[in-house]
Amino acid sequence: MRRFYEIFLVLLMVLTLTACGASTAAPDSSGPSKPQTSDAEELPETPESEPPEERPYIISDPAIAPESGEKDGVPYVAYDGVVEHLFFHPVVAYPELAFDGDYMANGIDDWMVTAEEYLKILQSVYANGYILVDIADCWSEVPTDSGEVRMVKNTLYLPEGKKPLILSFDDVNYYEYMLENGFTHKLILGEDGKVWSWGLDPQGNAVVSRDLDAITILDQFVEEHPDFSPFGAKGCLSLTGYAGILGYRTNTDRDDASAAFEANRQKEIAAVKPIVAELKRTGWTFGSHTWAHIRLDSKSIDGVKSDMMKWMDEVGSLVGETHVLFYPYGGRLDGDDVKQTGPAFQWMQQQGFRIFCSVGIDSWSKCKSDISAVICDRLHPDGTTLRSSKSRERYLRFYDAKDIIDLNVRPQREVGWLGE
C-alpha cells in the first residue's frame, strides 16, 4: 500500500507538470500570457433569452439537524462516517482537439475526463446514493479544555440512506494551453442570469453552452436532480492566480507594467465579479491553489509567503475569504506528518487556512493534534484511474470505469482491466 502510494506520488509529481499547466506558464520563467479581451460584443447571445428573474437558491448547513427530524417528508439521520471527496480538473469539451496527438494529448488523457464522461460520473454517484456537501461544512473549529482551538469533524444530518460527497475542481482558470486543446475558454452570465461557458468549437465558431464545462454541467444536473444537493452545495473551485480566474485575465504581469495592460486587467476584474457572485449564490465555494501553482513541499518559506500574499491580493480579493488550501501536485506542506507542523504550514494556518487538501487513494482525513487544521486526501477521477485495474476496483463505490471511459475518443493507450 505504502509503496503504491509513493510511486503514485512520484507519478503525480512528474505528470501533473503538464496537467496543471505550470511547466509552460510558471511566472518565474515566462510570465503569464497576454490578456484576452472580453468585450460583450464578441459573445454570441445565449440560446435561451428568458428575461432575468428572481431565482431563489437556498443553502443550508448539514451539521444542523432539522427540528422535526425530517424535511419535506424525508427523515434525516446523523452520519459520522467517511465523507468522500472527488476532485476534477476542467473537463474536455472537444476530445478531437484534446486528443489530437500533440504533446499535450497524453497529459490530458492522464489527468482529465471528457464532458460526457463527467456527466456519466455524476449520474453514477447520484444513482449510488451520494449527495453533495460543502467542504467547509464538514469540520468546525472548537475550543479545547486548555483554551486553544482545534478542528473537529462534524456530525452531518443527511436524508436517510444517503452518503455525503465533496466535489472540488482544480485549476478553474482556463489556462492558455487549455484554450488550444479543446476546453471551454471562460464562464459567462447568460441572459437568463445563469452561468454558461463560452468557447470555440473545432471549426473556430463561438459556442455558448451549459453542456461543455464541469461547472455548468453540475449546475444543470442539480437543477434536474435537486435531491442530489439537499443543502444547496455544489463544489469548491480551487484557483491559482497567474493566468487570472474563471477565464478572465485578472492577474498582474511583472513584465508588463503598461497602462494598457492595467486598463484591460481592471476591465476583466469588473467582468468576473458578477460571475463570482452568481457562483457563490448558487452553492459554489472557492479555495486557494497558490498563485503560481507552486510546490509547497519544496519551495522556501519566503517563496511560499510571497506567492500566497499575491494570491490573497489578486484572487482572494475577488472570491473572498477561504479556509481551504489545495496543494498543487498534491505536494504536502507538512510532509504527511500529523503530529509535527513546520513553519510554512503554521504560517498558512495563521493566514486563515484550516483545511489542507492533497491527493490520495481514498478520502482520508485527519484533524491535526498540535494546531487547528485538517489534512485530507481526495480521489481523482481521470484517465489514470479510469484505465487502471486497481483504481477501477477502488472507485466501484462511485462508478464502474468500464461504463465511464470513452475509448473511442481517448488515445489508444493501455487499459488495465480490458479482458478481465
Ligand SMILES: [Zn+2]
Ligand atoms: Zn493544479
